[in-house]
Structure formats: C-alpha cells, structure tokens
Amino acid sequence: MFLAMRAAVEETLAATLDRLGYPTDDLGIEQPPDDIDAVLASSAAFRLAGEAGAPPPKVAAEIADAFDAADCQYIDRVDTQGPYLNFWPSEQYFEHVLETGQDDDYGALPDRETSVVVEHTSANPTGPVHVGRARNPIIGDAVANLLDYAGYDVERHYYVNDAGRQIATFTWAYETFDESELPEPERESPEYEMVRYYRKANTYLEDEADEAEIEAAEAEIQSIMQGLEAGDEAAYERVSEVVDTVLDGMYATLKRLPATFDEFVKETRFMRDGSTDDVIERLKETEYAVYDEDAWQLDLPDIDKNLVFVRGDGTSLYTTRDLAHHEWKFDNFDEAVTVLGEDHELQARQLKSALEILGNDTDRLQTVHYSWVTLPEGGMSTREGTGVDLDDLLDEAIARAREEVEDRLDDRIRDDDLTEDDIDRIAHQVGIGAVRYDIVSKQPTKGITFEWERALDFEAQSAPYVQYVHARASGILAEATDGEGINADQAVTELDSRALDTPSERELLRQIARFPAVIETAADDLHPHAVATYTREFAEAFNAFYRECPVLDAPADKQGARLALVVAARQTIGNALDVLGIEAPDSM
Template sequence: MNIFADFENRVKTAVEAIVPSEEMAGVDLSRITVEPPRDAAHGDLATNAAMVLAKPLGRKPRDLASALADRLAADPDVAAAEVAGPGFINLRLAPAFWIAHLLAVLSEGPAYGRGPRTGRKINVEYVSANPTGPMHVGHTRGAVVGDVIAALLDFAGADVTKEYYINDAGEQITVLARSVFLRYREALGETIGEIPAGLYPGDYLKPVGEALKAEFGDRLASLPEEEWLPPVRDRAIAAMMEMIRADLKLLGVEQDVFFSERTLHAAGGGKIAETIEALRERGFVYQGSLPPPKGQLPEDWEDREQTLLRSTEVGDDQDRPLIKSNGAYTYFAADVAYFRDKFERGFQEMVYVLGADHGGYVKRLEAVARAVAGDKATIDVVLCQLVKLYRNGEPVKMSKRSGDFVTLADVVEEVGRDPVRFMMLYRKSDAPLDFDFQKVTEQSKDNPVFYVQYAHARAAAIFRQALEVGLELPDFSALAAEDLAGLSDEGELALVRKLAEFPRLILAAAEAKEPHRLAFYLYDLASAFHGQYNRGKDLPDLRFVNPDQPMMTRARLGLVKAVAIVLATGLDLIGADAPEEMR
C-alpha cells in the first residue's frame, strides 16, 4: 500500500468536503502532493494542498489550511494536523495506523511495493556497445542503470522489454573484420609485426583468428578483400557478441532482444527506405541544403543538396541529413528507422540509456519520436557519465583503441557482481562516478553495499538468535494487530515509517528513471535498522530478542522481518544478493 497516494486521496476528499461544489468547478486537484516532511520532527506527512488551491479558490492559504487541517484531524488515522509556514499542513498519524501498515508489509511479503499491471508497454534499450571487443568499465554503468530502470518499471507495473541495439552496419565493423583478418594471418604463422594504426590491437581478437583458421584453413589468405570480408565480418560480429553476452551475464544482465542494425539495411534500403518514404509522405522529408556550421568551417564541408529530415518542426535545433551526397544512408537514418520499428512493435514508451558523450543526441531523438509517432509514443533519454577507476589512490587508465583497457570482467572478477552493481548506482547517472577498488571491498559503513547486505544478514542472525534461546519464530504473514501492539518506541515506529516510503520510492524512481534513489533508500533503511539494533546494546529493554519478554520479542521479530523483506526486495531489484550471513 502506498500511504502517500492513499492520503493524497484523503486530502482531496477533505478539500471537496469543505469547499462548496460550485467553487470547485474547474479547480485542478492534480497539483496536490503528500510527501514526507523535510524534517521528521514536523510530522509523518506533509501536504501542499492549501498552497496550490488558495489562488484558484480565492482564499488565503493559511485560512484554507486551517479549515483543511481541522477536517483532516477528524480522520481516525490522524493523531494531529498542524498548519506550518505560509500554509503547509503537517500530519502525524496514529500509532495504530503504523501497526496496521506493518501488518500489510508482512502480509504482502515480497510483493510489498509492487504496482498493479498497467498495460504500459515500455522498451528499455541500454548498453548497445559496438561489437568490436569485450565490454569495458565504461559500458558497465549504463548496463547496470538500464537493467535496474527496467526492473523498477516492471515492479511498478509496466510491460518491459530489455533491448540491445547491435551497431553491426558501420565502418567500425569493417575495421573489426580487417583487424580479425590480421589475426587470422597471424594464426597461419605469418609475422604481422606491430598492429597498424586504425585497427583494433587487443589480444581478444586472437581466438577469433584461430577459429577462422580452424574453419577455413588457409583458403581466405589468398582472396581479395571483397571476397574474404563478408565471411570474416559475420564471424567477427558473432564472436564479439558471444563475448559481450558473456560479459553481461557475468554482471547479471540478460536482455530480451538483441536487435541488429544490419536488418534495417536490407536489399533496396529495407526499413530505412520505407521509413524515409513514410516520413516524406507526411512532409517531414525534403531535398535541401543545411546552413554552414557555426564558427570555422571544416575543410570537408560542402554546400550541397541532401535528403533531410525536417526535424526543426518537432523541436530539434536543425534539420538532419538522412542520405549522404554519395547516396549512402547516414547513421541518423538508421536511428529513425529503428525508432519506427519499435513503435510498430507496439511500444508506447522508449527509454534510451546512453553515454554522456551522446548528450547532443537527445534533442534529435526526441524530434524523431514526435515525427514518427506524434503524441502516441514518448521517449526518455538517460545519460550516464564516465566512471573513473582508482586502485591504491592512483587512477586506472584505459583505452579501447590501444588494447590497454580495464574490462567489465576484470572489475567483476576482482570485487564481485554485487559491489559493482550497487556502486554503479550510488551516484545519479548524470554525475561522474569514482569507483575505488579498496572502498567497495572494505567491511564498514563507508561501503554502502556491505552496509546494506549486512543489515539483511543481521536480520537473519536475529532470527537465529531467537531460535537459540528457545523462542519460536511466528508465522509472520498471519500476525495480528495485538501481536504488534507493543511497538511504541520512537525508533521502532521510525523504522515502520521508513518502510512505508518504499512503494512511493519505487514509483518515483521508475517514473524519473533514477535508480540511484533505490540505492540511497536502502542505505538509509539499513542505517535506521543498524541504529535501532545498537540502541539495544545500551538499553536492554529495546533489544530485538529478549527471552524474558516473549510477546515483545514476537512483535519486534515482526518488525525485523518487515525490514528484511524490503531490503531483500530492493537488493533483488538492484540485482544483488540478500545474504543470510556475511563472510
């Protein structure tokens, strides 16, 4: 149950009860919010209702707030309603309400916080690294961010497809094939010397060259490039995608669809040609010239007529070329056709998780969505900033072109999947992230993933302790209000309030495409739980397990179980384990 949505409805009902219906005509209640107050000392919930409704109703904010507070105070679940500042209303809820909510958490179990199925069909495309080598740590953040966004959207109730767009039709694939062919010649015994500039130098291509030798012997060596290029390209792409899938699986990422860009370039132009003609019929494609770029002109710039998308009509900064002067399609043309393909597959929302270097691409993608789908589909672009690796205080440098880079597999194998996934979320995705190998493996409060997982392990240890002193664990899903009535300590109720934020957190993080909110929430919940546990060290009456107080212990075990449920659910959404004990 989302108590914030529940009380938002209660506030709206209270407004309608104190304001005559003729005054309510045309008044928009959608701006009313109920959320946790910034300072917990002010209460449990805060609403802006009087602030946003005062002007349209022609009333003073505090006068409206006072009348609304009086109405809300009559709600049996509200212990107090107070007007603050210029007209905010702070609500304190009755202890019985929190006990009832705790029972709901225990009853719903792992489903707590899950939203109803909405029918929203959402495509989340992420990673989409060029198939030219293994994934490096720069891809890792986008992989985790995209994966957790998809998990949050699914948990919130959407129908989500996780997709990888294989850029297998560009010049970089020809470069890959030439690089692999060089390794093939090396496998045949030829001395290739230093890898020529412009080719991929990594040793990861050596096994592909050996595989070509095993399949073709030396038959390819004497062929001209136009004959050996197609089979080498196909096998190189297949080998790289196999490597990429293995890297993703190591990270715990398994996507539903791998979409090949080459399928858009079928004979006669395929879906790209179809898309251009469809947009031409709607007036979005024309023949024209682009103005010169601002500043100094590039040497290769030409004032020439091109096939252009009229993207300025749908929010872009300039119209975009679809067909080059030599008749070849631009990369952008393939992107347009790809979006149209998603739209035709029935997706209503498309999420793109891209590297920060694609920041200039956001407006044109948004324009593509408007040109292709009008208002029938939306697009959301999430940008991921760079990850900087540190070891022993020194930055770890990487360069994919030189072959001297840190792979995703290197990082996961050194510190483990869980620390990698959690820490990739421990900053907002559009902020740079420093990944310290030492910090993510230390066992301390300063290591967020350890601190959260330790909280779940501590909950399991508390259950074991109860059994060791001869107490039985209750059927948590069958507990009644009287079983939990003893929970009255402020620290205990604060934990319940924190648990109550979870459904709202899930919905907000999913809608905003901000999975870092979940990581932060789990850390805060773990901190509150550890804090209450530590209070029991100083105040024995607050210990979770007390053999002399079996009924109180029963109630507190229910609280611990609820914390464990939410921790396990949150960690599962992040893609990390919820351990029963820590090594």
C-alpha cells in the first residue's frame, strides 16, 4: 500500500511540476522527519528555487497550491513546512493498510522475474565455524531472505574451497596421523573430531618435524594438489573424504542459526570440467598477462598488486578457480551477490577486474563486505585451536536467555501457562535471536564486540525487545479469541480505520504501512540492518499503542478496529523478523 501511494504521489507531483513548467527529473521524494506525521515529503523546491528565481519555501507553496489531492489516490491533502511539501494520507489509505497488513505475505513485493545467487559463509572446511566469521552466515542469510521478500528468485550457495594447500595439508594429516596421537575432541561432532588432524599437521610441520620429514610431507601435499589439478579421481576422492566430513559438521552448526543452503558448490568442479584451464588460456592471451617471478600474473588496471593466476609449478590459485565459478554464475543467474570479510576486499577487486578483462558484465555482481565479530575475551584463531567456536556462543546464548526468561516468570505463570518445554522453546528463540539480531542490526563494515548484556536486554534495541511485540500481540489475540464480546476473526472484516484516531494508533498504522518500502529500499542497497532498525522503530510504536490503547477493554465502537490493528501489527513484525532470520515467539 505504501508503494502504491508513493507511486501515485510521484505521478501526480510530476504532472503538477510539468503544468507549472518545471523539470520533473528529480522529485525529491523522501521520508518526512520524525516530528512530521505526514507519510511522504518532497524536497523538490530546493532544486527548483534557482530556476524559479524564488526562495524554496515560496516554490514549495506554489507547488502545494497547484497539487490536486483529488487526483492522487490515497492522499488527503498537501501542505508545506518551510521548503518541504508534506503529503498526508487519506482514510482509504489507512483502511487498505489494515486490510493488506493482515496478509501472510505482507511486505513481499511482486515477482521481479530476476534470478539471483547469494554466496555466503564459504568458510574453509578446516574446522568448526568460529565466532569471528559468524557475521558472514548471519548477514548472508538475511540478505538472501531480504531479496526473496523483494521479489527475486533466490538461490543460496556455499562455495567450498576443496582444492587449496590447506585442504591438501588436511588430507595428508588425516592419512598420516593415528587418532591416538591426537587430543580428545572438544565436541562429539565430525568437524571437531577432524580438526584435530589439521591442528596436528600445523604443530608437526612448524615445531616437531625435522628437515627430512618436512620435505617428505611437502612432497605428498604437493602431490595431492597436482593430482587435483590434473583431474586425478583418486586425489579427488581422498580430499572429498575429509572435506565432506568436515562440511557435514559445519552445516549442522550453521543450521542452528539457522543458515541453510540450496547448493554446496565445490571449486574442484571447475577444475574437473576444464573451465579453470579455459580461463587460464584466455587470460594468457590478454594484453594484461605477464610472466614474472616464475608465475603467470595479470597486471590489472587501477590495482597496485598483480593477480597471480598460475603458479610456477602449473597449479591454479583460488581466485583463478573463482573466476571460472563466477562465469558459471553469470551463465545460470541474472545477478550474483557475494558476502565477504574485509580481508578479501583486494581479492574481490582483483576478481572483478579480471572478470571484466574476460568480457563479463560485472554490473551483475555485487559484494557485501563485513568486519569481524570479536568477544571481550579477545581474538580468535581456528588454526591454532584457540578460538571461540560458534557452537559455544549459541549454547551460551540459549543458557543465558533461559536464565533471563526464568527470572521474569512468577510461579503463577510458570504453573498455569508455561511448561518446561515452553521455557526451553522461548530460551532457544530468544537466545539464537539475540545473537542474530545483535550482529545483523549493525552496518556490516563496522566491527562488533559481542556483549551479552546488550544482546539480551529486553528493554533496548535487541531481539528480545522486538520479539516481545509479537508475543504481546499474540497474547492479545489469544485472549480475544477465548474471551466474550470480541472475536479475533472479526479483525479481517472490521476495518473502520476512522475509529483509530489517537496519535499512537495512527503512528502504528504508519509503521505498518512503511514495511514494503523498507523491504524495497533495503533490498536495493543490500542493507538488512535497515530492516532491523525498522523493527526497533516498530516496537517503539507498538509499545506506545499497547500502553495507551486497551484492546480487550476498549469501547465497543473501537474493539474491532483495534483488534484488526493488532492482527496487522503481529503479521508485520513477524514478517520483518522472518527477513532477519529470527523466530517470532507467540509467548515470552
């Protein structure tokens, strides 16, 4: 509804400017400031002041006088505040908000008939997912959800590095060391059991092996890499045994977030099908290819560091194979989005430049970079086994959330309404939600130090604060259904928005109406944190309504309309949380 109203305002404003003889290329449509209750504003008068030879406030008044609200669906009137035009919604608009806001798919935009592949996480399969990298699957999953709501046909991919030196070293270690030489695993899970071999390899090669043992190990590691490069099936099977086992465990952790994938795409795929070799040959033929320091490199324009794409021993590199991978994406999808850590910014620039040299349209490729998540305890490193694993963080989140929930329960609620299973469910929803929300609510490029007190604060910008809105709305509806004199089913039909005439009711209506536009803008910018910001603002509006406007004890002429408003609010916040990948509890 908000999108339809905005389109109507844009069309009518453009026609108005045209009648007045003004250009219509920039309408300046924007959100009004918080102290203005209008739903849209225009700053066009700033742009037109020079052409009109008059100050912006006078130009704005001229446009407002010429704007015929009767020609603009869902707009009741237009007025000015200084140089701004403010557009006020009609009652018909609010009635449509009440009606459409109750739809299960409210906020979802029309099908764009555009396919997009979102690649995220793609952590090397060398051990458990650790907290520092947790931002990738959380942001990536939210971006994919957001694009899905925005009308794209989305696939979620995990690109598996199964051909690099780390994996060859891992495979050698798995085949070399006996389990008796390893410490006990930190958890009974495949990746925790397997990572012991990788850590043992690093310790052995750096601190324990003599020169001859290192030379023998390096020869076998190189043999594995060469075998993969040559398409040797035996080498591939050796590596796959290690990689697939670790991936199974990592995926189980990621599903706890939850972050799921449509496909795990292995980089060896592009070695075995010949596409990496094809990329290498095409790159060698370009004017940017140079052979220097025993390696083939690209001297990329506007990038200081050359891109090495073939080593002196003839083996390809990760980025070389990723070039083939991205050309495969372009062949199979209309657009591609990749979520990468800030340490991959140079690699992403090199990749994009090389893709352009190969003749690809890189406007179809967008990258979301993120900074690290740290804990107050300090840094993390999977390689050395000193990191904080994501499993540990999630376990702690659930345990702390359970404590918080139990502290808020009195004996009557515990005995009459919530079972132990209910408490476990709520603790899981709140705990996992707290981790996700705290991470996704920040701009990706800003570093995060994860703090429990902030993440689990029921009164601040946090998952529990927002989840409480859904729980409160669900509680009202449950009680309404069981009570007398009011029926939750009436909410679908009793849509008289004129009964919702208090400031808090109107503000909640406006927040519900904004949701589709928030989805559109956030998707265009690939900013899921904008949806998180919206949920906080929505929660503030709902809580004001909750304090000031009783529903079950409302006057008879307001009960139906307020109940309809609660239904629409519950649906809206539930869908907004769904975009963020956070569960919406029915009770808390």
